Amino acid sequence: MAKNLLIVESPAKAKTIEGYLGKDFLVKSSYGHIRDLVKTDDAIDTDDNFKQKYEVPSDKKSVVSELKKLAKEAEMVWLASDEDREGEAISWHLYETLALKDDKTKRIVFHEITKPAILSAIEKPRKIDFNLVNAQQARRVLDRLVGFELSPVLWKKVKPSLSAGRVQSVAVRLIVEREREINRFEADASYKIVAQFTTGIGREQFKAELPQRFEDKADAAQFLNDCIRASFKVSSLEKKPAKRSPSAPFTTSTLQQEASRKLGFSVARTMQVAQRLYEAGRITYMRTDSVNLSDTAIQAAEQEIVHAYGEKYHKLRRYKTKAAGAQEAHEAIRPTYFSEHSIEGDNAERRLYELIWKRAIASQMSEAEFEKTTAKIDVSTRTEDLVATGEVMKFDGFLKVYMESNDDDAENSTDEREGDNALLPPLDGGQMLTLKTMSATERFSRPPARYTEASLVKKLEELGIGRPSTYAPTISTIQNRGYVLKEDRDGRERHYTVLTISEEQVLEQIKTETTGAERSKMFPTDIGVLVNDFLVEHFNDIIDYHFTAKVEKEFDEIAQGDKDWTAMLKDFYGPFHDGIQDTLENADRASHERELGVDPSTGKPVTVRVGRFGPLVQIGSADDDEKPRFASLRKGQMIETITFEDAMDLFKLPKKVGEFEEKEMTVAIGRFGPYIRHASAFYSLPKGMDPMEVSQDEAIQIIKDKRQKDIEKVIRVFEENPEAQIENGRWGPFIRLGKQNVKIPKGTDVDKISYEDVLKWADADPKGKAAAAKKAGTKTATKKTTAKKGGAKKATTTSKTKK
């Protein structure tokens, strides 16, 4: 039996550490927290110094009983949970729950998983730091009080099952307020002058711009006009060296941002893949707010850089965390072995690993060096100068492995910043230039960008709200509650004017561009807006961006032993609870009902509001003799912004457009856009076609086209069963077997598939069978899971919606 039991939080960590320590140590994991507040309302006694009731949740019972047994047998128990507030509390909960003895327990900490770090930690054991534990309790209790008093107010004043909390409500607020900024935004137009020059006949062209813009078209036209007969001369030439430095290695938040931009991963996906890499021993811990690398890591990186790229590419760097409230219990995210430039694994794992490797290696590399050339070009007929810039890389440095991307890159890439890296031909001061082309293009200022999941995480981190372990779950929560949606939206067309010089004349053209198109952006829903406005009105101090920063400061004081945690909570809870009572008693039910106007055909009021099933438009009122008419709002429409015309349009569909094969055709708009319904089939309208304007002939053509395409998709029909056929799908060939779709195993020769193969594969795919059963309408028995929450309730609601 091992003399020593050492407990850490993560099982993967336990395995690594066990390798560093000898036979005398048994290393086990607590799997995070082992106790939590009971889920009922009596978890905290606010009348008795916020005394808490804890319990071991059912999924932790087996861990706890095993640790208890091992602790009893060991001569010494080493509590090695993380060195931060939560980690200290885990140690304390372990101490209490496992009924450890003071003289048989030691608390140790390390913030990197290396052999020397752990051996030196064992040399310097300490006691549990109760100030830190108290700070954690204050945090835990405050979050419970806020969440469990605020949420019921919403149940009563808005809608059941809603939630509010210190973190999620601010996340929603950020999105709601950003949406309003975008709605309020009015674009300013101005004209940007761009010219192409050469140094002589047959020479390469280069670009120059006018630094200032013209607000009026007439001024821009005048400039072009003045340039028709002007001469152009290089009036000054300046060469300046420039440097660019690498970024710090990844934290959770920067990894999520970069994986979102470069790999298109959601934050949840990034964390799932990173977890697999961590468990495979490929990377260090992925939930961290630290940019710090251990000394051993810094040395290993140096060795690899010198070996792979040479001495001059290496530069030792140490990074400082600037995120508010960082606790730095771990290292930055880095590869465990820098010598592994890439790894085996699935596509996502390989790509994420490569990103982490490059970023960590680059962080220990030298600057990239450039020479930046700026040439001013004198226009003989004007006082303004045109400017041409060029950049030449002199030394690639860290750019050899890694180039960080930027949030703006995804936006209108044709717009700005083009030409920044362009090369200029050799120029001399005073040199005359030949103008090839010149244009003045109308450009518009841009509204603030909508948040992506990753940019929202970035913002939350800047505000010190949430922790690396909660960013991804928070993003999921606000979507699951229906407060926000991650969506694509089509843009709208916009005209802009381009003036060019053509045959010694200024020529004006009107061009069209798409603006405002969004991919995977966070949009608030009407419920999100309603809840947010309610909370802002009644609990502004809790929903304030700086509330977390304020209480964090107090938690720090508690951790330092400078403040009593119950006193802090008392100061907070008194006014907060009064506000809850007052709101419950006096506040009106939240509503955003808005009257848009009067229906011209009936003279009845047209209103929008949030109904039982979401936002809707209503014509007439409930206490009318005649029943009101209802219509749901569509994707992209919100109560706050919908116009009277758009609202009335909702009542024009579905619309009959005629007959085909003796069956009616109806045009409507569904979840996936406008469609024609004919018999029991659906046919999507081609993009850009106005559903209001579809004629009978057009509709028939769409149906015929779709049928033709369906026929073309079929590769082969099986003689044994005409219901079985091989088709070309979006992701390659697959087999359709009646209602079931059957996957073709990788590496199969499609021409050689027999009907027996089809039956065999279909049988081996329980997932496909279940889907087919669902399609056929046969109810799959709803399994009663042993878990108490959610499951059963959800099952009843889904069976209800399924006719």
Place this chain on the structure above:
DNA sequence: CAGTGAGCGAGCTTCCGCTTGACTT
């Protein structure tokens, strides 16, 4: 990919932060 939108009323919902599986889909 449709139609729903009221009310009857008991019992339920909910927080944040630390960790992974064991489950379906």
